[in-house]
Amino acid sequence: MQTQVPRFKDALIVLGRHEVEFIIVGGVAAVLNGAPIATFDLDIVHARDDENIQRLMAALVELDARYRDPAGRVLRPEPLSLGGTGHHLFITTCGPLDVLGMVGQNEGYDDLVVNGRVLTIGGHAVRVLDLPALIRTKEAAGRDKDKAALPVLRRALAEQAKLKT
Amino acid sequence: MLPRLDSPGADTTDDDGVDVTLIRWTLSLDPEARLDALQGFADSIAALTDADPSP
Numbered sequence: 001m002q003t004q005v006p007r008f009k010d011a012l013i014v015l016g017r018h019e020v021e022f023i024i025v026g027g028v029a030a031v032l033n034g035a036p037i038a039t040f041d042l043d044i045v046h047a048r049d050d051e052n053i054q055r056l057m058a059a060l061v062e063l064d065a066r067y068r069d070p071a072g073r074v075l076r077p078e079p080l081s082l083g084g085t086g087h088h089l090f091i092t093t094c095g096p097l098d099v100l101g102m103v104g105q106n107e108g109y110d111d112l113v114v115n116g117r118v119l120t121i122g123g124h125a126v127r128v129l130d131l132p133a134l135i136r137t138k139e140a141a142g143r144d145k146d147k148a149a150l151p152v153l154r155r156a157l158a159e160q161a162k163l164k165t
Numbered sequence: 166m167l168p169r170l171d172s173p174g175a176d177t178t179d180d181d182g183v184d185v186t187l188i189r190w191t192l193s194l195d196p197e198a199r200l201d202a203l204q205g206f207a208d209s210i211a212a213l214t215d216a217d218p219s220p
Contacts, residue, residue, distance in 0.1 A: 005211040008200055031203045034192040036184075040207055095207075119196045128196075151181035156188050163192060 006040050006095030009122045011063065014094065016124030018059040021047035023116045023127040025103055025137065030149065032119060033131045035156035037149055041089075041096035046082070047109040048101060053079050056099070063092035104137030112137075131157040 008028060015022060024032065027039025046056055060077045067075040068089045077088060077099075085101035085108065102108045115133035118125050129137070135153050138146040177186045191199055 006207045031199050032196045036187045036191045151183050155183045159188050
């Protein structure tokens with residue numbers, strides 16, 4: 001299995017430079033929203049229109065993305081598969097990058113972006129799923145690892161609400 | 166023997182065991198600083214792994 005230390009900001013800068021439309025979900029979204037979660041991969045949900053797939057492909061080429069293949073094969077991303085709803089788990093020069101067609105209850109980019117916050121990271125505007133929506137997608141996923149994160153996410157949301165009052 | 170005292174931080178976790186002080190600290194940072202903290206964590210783990218290559 002290939003290893004590479006994650007460089008979250010650098011990955012986001014490459015995606016931003018190629019003007020990829022995406023929203024950050026998962027652990028990095030939790031951290032950006034103020035929830036102290038440990039993670040090593042960057043999870044994004046991308047817009048799946050043809051133009052964005054081309055921009056995403058260009059970014060993935062720059063990042064030297066290949067699938068995290070247990071058999072050690074070098075499998076490169078393909079535009080056709082990135083247009084689908086599946087999950088693409090890549091290793092890149094900036095660490096693990098999970099490119100997800102849909103998450104939760106079959107929610108794609110267009111469904112999630114309404115619950116996105118725009119933050120400036122490394123000089124680029126990036127969309128990040130907000131905490132209520134992140135909690136909803138984790139609840140919908142229902143896997144043990146998603147359930148394990150819920151107490152921290154819910155408490156972070158409560159603390160965030162206190163700060164706003 | 167010295168009297169046993171509760172830690173002054175005994176009430177820092179909620180009923181689920183979540184460390185509220187850690188959340189408040191994270192929320193005190195701006196988003197980019199939060200990402201930097203996560204990056205620091207990942208770098209530290211990588212440095213430890215490099216120091217001890219056992220699986």
